Amino acid sequence: MGSICAKRASDPVATASVAPDSPATTLIKGGNGDALQGKEGCTDSLTCPSSKKETFRDRRLSISQQAHPSAPGRRLSVYNGSPDSPHPSLQSEQMSTIGSLTIAGLEPTPSGSSAKINQDRGLAVWPFRGDVNEGLFGVYDGHAKLGHEVSQYVMETLPGIVKAWMLQTDNPRQVLREAYLEVDKALANHMDASVSGTTAVTCYLRRNHIWVANAGDSRAMVCRSSKDGCLGIALSVDHKPDTPNELKRILAMGGYVTPAGSNGSPARVWHNLRGLAMARSIGDHAAATVGVIPDPEITEYDVHDDDVCMVIASDGVWEFLSNEEVANLVYRTCVISKDPQRIVETIVDEASHRWKVEEGDYRDDITVVVLMFPWQSPEMMSIRAT
Numbered sequence: 001m002g003s004i005c006a007k008r009a010s011d012p013v014a015t016a017s018v019a020p021d022s023p024a025t026t027l028i029k030g031g032n033g034d035a036l037q038g039k040e041g042c043t044d045s046l047t048c049p050s051s052k053k054e055t056f057r058d059r060r061l062s063i064s065q066q067a068h069p070s071a072p073g074r075r076l077s078v079y080n081g082s083p084d085s086p087h088p089s090l091q092s093e094q095m096s097t098i099g100s101l102t103i104a105g106l107e108p109t110p111s112g113s114s115a116k117i118n119q120d121r122g123l124a125v126w127p128f129r130g131d132v133n134e135g136l137f138g139v140y141d142g143h144a145k146l147g148h149e150v151s152q153y154v155m156e157t158l159p160g161i162v163k164a165w166m167l168q169t170d171n172p173r174q175v176l177r178e179a180y181l182e183v184d185k186a187l188a189n190h191m192d193a194s195v196s197g198t199t200a201v202t203c204y205l206r207r208n209h210i211w212v213a214n215a216g217d218s219r220a221m222v223c224r225s226s227k228d229g230c231l232g233i234a235l236s237v238d239h240k241p242d243t244p245n246e247l248k249r250i251l252a253m254g255g256y257v258t259p260a261g262s263n264g265s266p267a268r269v270w271h272n273l274r275g276l277a278m279a280r281s282i283g284d285h286a287a288a289t290v291g292v293i294p295d296p297e298i299t300e301y302d303v304h305d306d307d308v309c310m311v312i313a314s315d316g317v318w319e320f321l322s323n324e325e326v327a328n329l330v331y332r333t334c335v336i337s338k339d340p341q342r343i344v345e346t347i348v349d350e351a352s353h354r355w356k357v358e359e360g361d362y363r364d365d366i367t368v369v370v371l372m373f374p375w376q377s378p379e380m381m382s383i384r385a386t
Helices: 052-057 147-166 172-190 244-252 285-290 323-336 340-359
Strands: 098-103 106-109 112-115 120-125 134-143 200-206 209-215 219-226 229-234 256-258 268-271 274-276 297-302 307-313 366-372
Touching: 098 120, 098 340, 120 147, 120 366, 134 147, 134 307, 134 366, 147 172, 147 200, 172 200, 172 209, 172 297, 200 219, 200 307, 209 219, 219 323, 229 323, 244 256, 268 285, 274 285, 307 323, 307 340, 323 340, 340 366
Parallel strands: none
Antiparallel strands: 098 366, 106 112, 120 134, 134 200, 200 209, 209 297, 219 229, 219 307, 256 268, 268 274, 307 366
16 A cells, blocks of 8 residues: 555646535625625725735734744644643654644744744544544644634544544544534633634544545645556645635625635635635634534545555645645655655645745745554554553
8 A cells, every 4th residue: 555656747636525616706795785895996904915925924814913922833732632731742653654743834024034823733643532443633723813722722622522422423424523513612612712713624534444524724635656646635625715615605694705816815704804714614703604614524535555645734735735746745755765754844844945935934834744554554553552
């Protein structure tokens, strides 16, 4: 399983089960018939970034904020279910097929740039529920003032909720859906997440079958080798406000959507002068009135003999890298080493470089989790769950 693929840059991008997005190209108005003008004619400084850098800085929630204190880049906090530490991690000997890395984003300053608070969180739980045949992996990308607290809460809370639901039903699709809804309700009781939220892409593995729950625009994919080249197979689809199904729901709720701009600004759903660049998230409770929902889209996937690895990442990667480009990065790295940590470092380095080229001193948080196939290596299988 997972032989190294031959590089071919022109390979198509394959998808698991959902058709590609179809972005809207015109101004879109809500159910009450009123249109919200796009950037070209906007006079509100809170909702109209004045430069491309500011567009990306406020790409999640378009509203002015004070810069957060600097925070250095650090290794990904991965959750192993231990209550003893606020940032628990798995032991390295249990993670020979898993690589993970996160780096904080950068904000422009008069002297260059400085690190901002990293609002990304990552998840890697193995064994899950004490079973070496099960694992839970995910990435959560927070946004707005309390985004880092929201993503932290989801990272720490979701595994326990999933476990509890699995005691009630053995249907992983239902479990993941109910777990997302429950963690969203619990979040509302834990903090004020009315205008802060997080994406959530979670992958539950049982042997060689994957269930993926996605809300937002973090993404999961599989890199597959074949005689014709290297394929990036999408396990999730980004929930942009102007994609057909999301747009239909938002308009039915009376919401406004402005399409993606030619300057790189994303499509947004608007509520009280705040424009959110995704149609689904955990949190963002004020935007529920205009159709922003926590309900995940569930997909399933059987691991193929030629699958090399699964990649889960925040949109700090996907902003400038396609699934196919990430698959080719995996290929080039595997020629030298199949070490998953080296693979994540290669992806993060390339994503950082793209941000530097495109945006100069601004960079979004970047988080990557890689699971190599076969994901249950002999040394992992020799470890017994406690």
